[in-house]
Amino acid sequence: MSKLKKRLVTLLALSLSLSLLSGCGSKSEETAQQPSAPSDEGAVEAPGEEEASSGESKKFDCTLNVVGVDNVLATTMMEHLDELEEEYGIKIEFQQFSNEQASNKIAVSMAAGGGDIDVMMIRPLDETLLFSQNGWLENLQPYIDNDPDIDYDDFMAACQDVCTNQEGDAVCLPAMTESGVIYYNKPMFEAANITELPKTMEELYEVAGKLHDPANDVCGFACRGAGNPAVTQFSVFLRGFGSDFFDENGKALLNTPEAVEAFEYYGKLLRDYGPDGVLNMGWTDTWNLFTQGKAAMRLDANTNLGSWSDDDAAIAFEDIGYFDVPVGPNGDYGNYYITSWAFGVSYGSQNKEAAYTFVKWATSKEMQIEAQKKGSSGARLSSWEGDYSPWPREVQELAAEAGPRSYGAERPYMINVSNGRDIIGEIIVAAIEGETDIQALADKKNAEFQALLDSEK
Numbered sequence: 001m002s003k004l005k006k007r008l009v010t011l012l013a014l015s016l017s018l019s020l021l022s023g024c025g026s027k028s029e030e031t032a033q034q035p036s037a038p039s040d041e042g043a044v045e046a047p048g049e050e051e052a053s054s055g056e057s058k059k060f061d062c063t064l065n066v067v068g069v070d071n072v073l074a075t076t077m078m079e080h081l082d083e084l085e086e087e088y089g090i091k092i093e094f095q096q097f098s099n100e101q102a103s104n105k106i107a108v109s110m111a112a113g114g115g116d117i118d119v120m121m122i123r124p125l126d127e128t129l130l131f132s133q134n135g136w137l138e139n140l141q142p143y144i145d146n147d148p149d150i151d152y153d154d155f156m157a158a159c160q161d162v163c164t165n166q167e168g169d170a171v172c173l174p175a176m177t178e179s180g181v182i183y184y185n186k187p188m189f190e191a192a193n194i195t196e197l198p199k200t201m202e203e204l205y206e207v208a209g210k211l212h213d214p215a216n217d218v219c220g221f222a223c224r225g226a227g228n229p230a231v232t233q234f235s236v237f238l239r240g241f242g243s244d245f246f247d248e249n250g251k252a253l254l255n256t257p258e259a260v261e262a263f264e265y266y267g268k269l270l271r272d273y274g275p276d277g278v279l280n281m282g283w284t285d286t287w288n289l290f291t292q293g294k295a296a297m298r299l300d301a302n303t304n305l306g307s308w309s310d311d312d313a314a315i316a317f318e319d320i321g322y323f324d325v326p327v328g329p330n331g332d333y334g335n336y337y338i339t340s341w342a343f344g345v346s347y348g349s350q351n352k353e354a355a356y357t358f359v360k361w362a363t364s365k366e367m368q369i370e371a372q373k374k375g376s377s378g379a380r381l382s383s384w385e386g387d388y389s390p391w392p393r394e395v396q397e398l399a400a401e402a403g404p405r406s407y408g409a410e411r412p413y414m415i416n417v418s419n420g421r422d423i424i425g426e427i428i429v430a431a432i433e434g435e436t437d438i439q440a441l442a443d444k445k446n447a448e449f450q451a452l453l454d455s456e457k
Contacts, residue, residue: 057087059088064354065095066121069099071176075374076367076374106131114346114348119355120345124174135347137165137171137345138171139169139171156177162338176376176377177339180233180302182325183320184321186321198326205268207220211273219295222274222286223286229282231424231428233410235411241259252450254445263427268431278432279429292315303377322395324401365380365382420453424445426445
């Protein structure tokens with residue numbers, strides 16, 4: 001099977017026509033015009049038009065309510081709020097929650113009209129489709145089209161894809177990313193006289209076998225085995241073997257010959273050379289195994305490096321090596337480059353122009369580079385053009401190379417994503433356990449998955 005399109009196709013029908021009227025006042029009513037409402041043709045006033053005429057940024061006299069979480073980008077942003085106020089006259093009331101609490105806060109607010117939120121940090125792979133379907137996100141495309149300074153093409157294509165609605169219009173701007181990488185223990189490779197890193201799935205299995213040493217409590221390869229969480233890492237194998245979760249027409253592909261081969265390979269790899277108790281493991285479990293020197297290789301997100309602690313590790317940081325996900329039997333590449341966080345404007349905001357200005361500022365080249373210096377993983381190409389990150393240069397180069405060629409989702413991109421992952425996870429678990437007829441199980445689960453996809457049309 002040929003490699004499927006990397007640019008994701010949105011599944012939902014949506015027809016929204018939202019006002020772009022701003023509730024923010026201007027510090028100088030005589031010189032700062034109010035933003036015009038869209039005409040019948042959908043044109044809006046360019047946010048930068050007043051800047052061009054005056055040489056200064058437009059000033060807003062308002063405070064924006066922002067709902068978000070605590071991460072490196074948010075922390076960096078908060079450190080520069082005085083600059084935001086000085087340049088744009090915008091102040092921020094930042095409401096910080098956990099991931100789920102933020103989602104619940106947004107849902108409650110939107111049900112009441114969304115007027116108490118101006119900007120929201122969202123998880124695009126879990127929330128863009130749902131929030132767009134519900135009409136919670138302001139359409140940012142008119143702003144972007146009329147903004148000569150945003151340099152929208154600097155956002156990676158895979159990141160743009162999961163930040164758009166059904167019509168292909170941007171409804172949020174990507175801020176943070178992560179991609180898959182295989183961590184390996186350099187001393188273990190040297191002791192086993194392994195001088196070539198695996199380039200194919202076949203070589204990966206062979207190398208894992210050489211490094212597997214259960215007598216010394218060392219597994220050859222560690223990866224997620226718990227059903228639902230394992231789906232994200234399994235995606236690189238599914239696509240590497242030439243299949244996907246579904247095609248561009250919404251047809252489920254879990255029971256294709258290529259998919260069944262991927263399930264069987266993943267199951268055999270972890271059954272033969274994975275750690276004990278792998279069926280209960282998520283990313284933190286495999287991370288702990290690896291940092292304690294009990295796994296020779298481990299596949300997961302590059303952003304896991306943010307959890308590194310010299311005090312908690314039994315291996316030296318310098319002893320960790322990194323390589324990209326190997327290709328499948330026919331040379332297919334399956335790695336992901338996902339958008340973990342993005343900023344969107346609430347449809348109920350009374351300060352929409354100011355909110356867009358803030359979102360543009362928070363995801364700007366300058367802000368993403370500043371966050372990159374503190375360990376973030378930027379969604380802009382420019383974030384990776386210099387050696388900004390504290391990560392090892394090797395990891396930065398892998399991420400930069402993976403960005404343009406990877407998939408924009410490492411899970412089925414759908415509204416009922418958790419239910420979809422549960423279905424796929426059942427096949428993964430069965431494969432690790434050694435189920436002899438994966439094809440029959442895949443046929444059954446594919447029908448369930450198709451029904452779930454159809455329910456969203």
